[in-house]
Amino acid sequence: MGIKGMKYEEFGDNESLELLRESGSNVFLTSIDDVINWGRKNSLWPLTFATSCCGIEMMQTGAPRHDFARFGMEVYRASPRQADVIVVAGTIVNKMAPILKRLYDQMSEPKYVVAMGACAISGGPFFLNSYCVVKGVEHVIPVDVYIPGCPPRPEALLYGMLQLQRMIETETISSRKKRNASHSYE
Amino acid sequence: MEEKVEIIATDEKQEFIVNMGPQHPSTHGVLRLVVSLQGETVKNIQPHIGYIHRGIEKMCESITYPQIIHLTDRMDYLSAHQNNESVCLLVEKALEVDIPDRIKVIRTIMSELSRLQSHQLFWATFGMDLGGQTCYFYGLRDREMILDIFEETTGGRMIVSYNCPGGLMYDIHPNFQKRVKDFIKYFRKKLPEYDTILTGNVIFRERTSGIGPLTLQDAISYGITGPSARASGLSCDVRKHEPYSAYDKVKFNEVLFSEGDTYHRYMARNDEMRQSMNTIEQLIDNIPEGPYAVKMKPVIKLPEGEYFQRVETARGELGLFVISDGNKNPYRVKFRSPNFVNLGVLNHLAKGFKIADLIAIAGSLDFVIPDMDR
Numbered sequence: 001m002g003i004k005g006m007k008y009e010e011f012g013d014n015e016s017l018e019l020l021r022e023s024g025s026n027v028f029l030t031s032i033d034d035v036i037n038w039g040r041k042n043s044l045w046p047l048t049f050a051t052s053c054c055g056i057e058m059m060q061t062g063a064p065r066h067d068f069a070r071f072g073m074e075v076y077r078a079s080p081r082q083a084d085v086i087v088v089a090g091t092i093v094n095k096m097a098p099i100l101k102r103l104y105d106q107m108s109e110p111k112y113v114v115a116m117g118a119c120a121i122s123g124g125p126f127f128l129n130s131y132c133v134v135k136g137v138e139h140v141i142p143v144d145v146y147i148p149g150c151p152p153r154p155e156a157l158l159y160g161m162l163q164l165q166r167m168i169e170t171e172t173i174s175s176r177k178k179r180n181a182s183h184s185y186e
Numbered sequence: 187m188e189e190k191v192e193i194i195a196t197d198e199k200q201e202f203i204v205n206m207g208p209q210h211p212s213t214h215g216v217l218r219l220v221v222s223l224q225g226e227t228v229k230n231i232q233p234h235i236g237y238i239h240r241g242i243e244k245m246c247e248s249i250t251y252p253q254i255i256h257l258t259d260r261m262d263y264l265s266a267h268q269n270n271e272s273v274c275l276l277v278e279k280a281l282e283v284d285i286p287d288r289i290k291v292i293r294t295i296m297s298e299l300s301r302l303q304s305h306q307l308f309w310a311t312f313g314m315d316l317g318g319q320t321c322y323f324y325g326l327r328d329r330e331m332i333l334d335i336f337e338e339t340t341g342g343r344m345i346v347s348y349n350c351p352g353g354l355m356y357d358i359h360p361n362f363q364k365r366v367k368d369f370i371k372y373f374r375k376k377l378p379e380y381d382t383i384l385t386g387n388v389i390f391r392e393r394t395s396g397i398g399p400l401t402l403q404d405a406i407s408y409g410i411t412g413p414s415a416r417a418s419g420l421s422c423d424v425r426k427h428e429p430y431s432a433y434d435k436v437k438f439n440e441v442l443f444s445e446g447d448t449y450h451r452y453m454a455r456n457d458e459m460r461q462s463m464n465t466i467e468q469l470i471d472n473i474p475e476g477p478y479a480v481k482m483k484p485v486i487k488l489p490e491g492e493y494f495q496r497v498e499t500a501r502g503e504l505g506l507f508v509i510s511d512g513n514k515n516p517y518r519v520k521f522r523s524p525n526f527v528n529l530g531v532l533n534h535l536a537k538g539f540k541i542a543d544l545i546a547i548a549g550s551l552d553f554v555i556p557d558m559d560r
Contacts, residue, residue, distance in 0.1 A: 048211045051238050052556045053263040053345060055215070056307070060333075063326030078211045091556075096216060096237045099208055125256060129245045150345060 033172045040084070040110060041168040042072040044161070047083035049103065051090030054117040054151040058089045061154040073161060080106040085164065087157075091119035091126060092134040104141040110176065112168070114160055115143045118150040125150065200224060208237045212315050212545045215555030219532075226540045231533040235526075239559040246519040251277050251486045252351055254519070259345045262523065262557035264304040265499035267296045270349040272506040275430055276495035277351040280488045280510070287432070288476035289353045291469050294432040295366065296348060298462040303332040304500035305455045305462075308552045312452060313384050315549040316393055321384055328376055335365050351486055353479030366470050370463050377459065385456065394449035398535035398547035401446060408531040411524050412502025413454040414551055418446030424498040436468045451550040487514050501525055501552055525558040
């Protein structure tokens with residue numbers, strides 16, 4: 001079923017995603033996973049990484065009106081070693097792509113990627129005719145959540161981050177391994 | 187990979203080469219500075235750009251004139267209105283279209299609002315660079331109000347694409363005048379708060395006064411424009427010298443200082459916020475009646491020739507140079523962007539100061555990196 005065939009109500013349905021959890025998992029491990037996931041999801045620290053306009057909207061999300069910190073994205077970390085999630089805010093060009101990959105590699109596990117804005121998703125306004133824009137950040141690093149918009153509103157970024165939290169909530173040790181294997185670019 | 191931090195320690199000079207950026211919170215984007223240090227003192231700075239080079243100039247050659255404004259929006263995203271205005275003014279000048287007063291006045295108000303929000307963001311990030319986290323919250327709180335006004339009228343918060351060749355995309359929202367007036371009233375009360383928290387702060391004054399002085403002679407020879415040059419006493423405001431839109435009808439002062447250090451570059455922007463508010467107040471009550479757009483031909487073709495148009499963005503002078511061969515696409519487009527030129531002076535300013543001062547100096551030049559790389 002494509003996204004057009006999806007009923008409006010189902011977008012807001014928080015149960016369906018939780019059902020994706022692998023069936024038949026160990027009861028003991030599940031409760032450990034629950035505790036770990038609860039901690040991980042409520043302390044997602046983003047990396048201060050912004051290349052263009054989306055970065056300003058990301059700053060605006062951290063500002064008083066929208067207040068990122070309500071959902072546990074408490075501080076922006078300047079070092080990738082301390083960050084949990086990298087929000088790719090803005091266009092990635094060929095010269096920047098190796099650095100983005102390196103930043104991603106420097107982050108410690110568990111790490112997540114959010115592609116914010118049209119440029120990070122597909123190249124956006126620079127998809128046609130441009131000779132140096134990476135057409136979608138998933139060519140470089142695996143992406144967990146895509147947030148459309150040019151640039152997305154702060155509310156959209158918050159919604160995307162909440163979706164990421166839901167994704168983290170359903171993770172288990174084995175699903176994480178599987179995800180890493182499928183996201184490997186080696 | 188080429189982006190390796192090189193540490194070279196020769197015996198006699200003890201010079202360290204440290205890589206700052208491209209991912210660094212104080213470079214405001216993806217600017218990379220290769221800094222040579224002797225102890226803590228900056229010896230030389232070599233800026234590397236191109237980490238956000240999107241090829242906008244080349245892209246412009248394959249699209250039509252009304253489409254170009256959607257790319258100039260994303261160039262200097264904090265002065266999106268002024269960037270668009272340069273394209274629109276150039277096309278209107280080339281086709282000799284008469285623009286009604288209503289459009290001119292609305293464009294001027296929007297440009298000044300745009301300048302205001304840009305300087306608010308400058309204030310917020312400059313304070314944060316120097317360790318004042320509160321500035322970040324204060325500045326961005328007030329900036330949201332301007333973004334609300336933009337959103338109501340144009341549909342976009344930051345990337346507005348409101349100007350188009352021949353006028354505006356749509357008419358202003360019925361609430362526009364009221365909300366702008368409310369905002370000015372609110373912000374006039376808040377601006378003294380800005381001064382209390384940052385301008386008068388002893389630590390801030392110590393860290394900025396006398397740091398990175400730029401003489402008038404150097405400002406001219408490096409081609410610096412905008413508030414950074416006006417802090418050194420160079421009168422370079424395009425709004426005064428070559429008025430476009432409705433700037434010839436309003437009275438405002440060109441903010442000029444003579445010292446040219448980091449503190450005065452900050453003050454030039456701070457005072458420009460007041461001037462912007464004055465400009466808006468003069469115009470907001472007298473928006474003339476009339477159409478919001480002139481009817482243009484469906485396919486805009488410029489006559490063969492070379493055209494140049496300059497506007498004053500929040501960071502300096504933006505020049506747009508177009509060569510047309512008579513087709514619907516330009517033959518060549520060149521932007522003279524203020525940030526690229528202002529970057530050239532960084533080495534001259536920061537040489538001999540401490541590395542912590544480099545952050546203050548780079549912050550006071552108020553870089554927007556996508557405008558630099560285009």
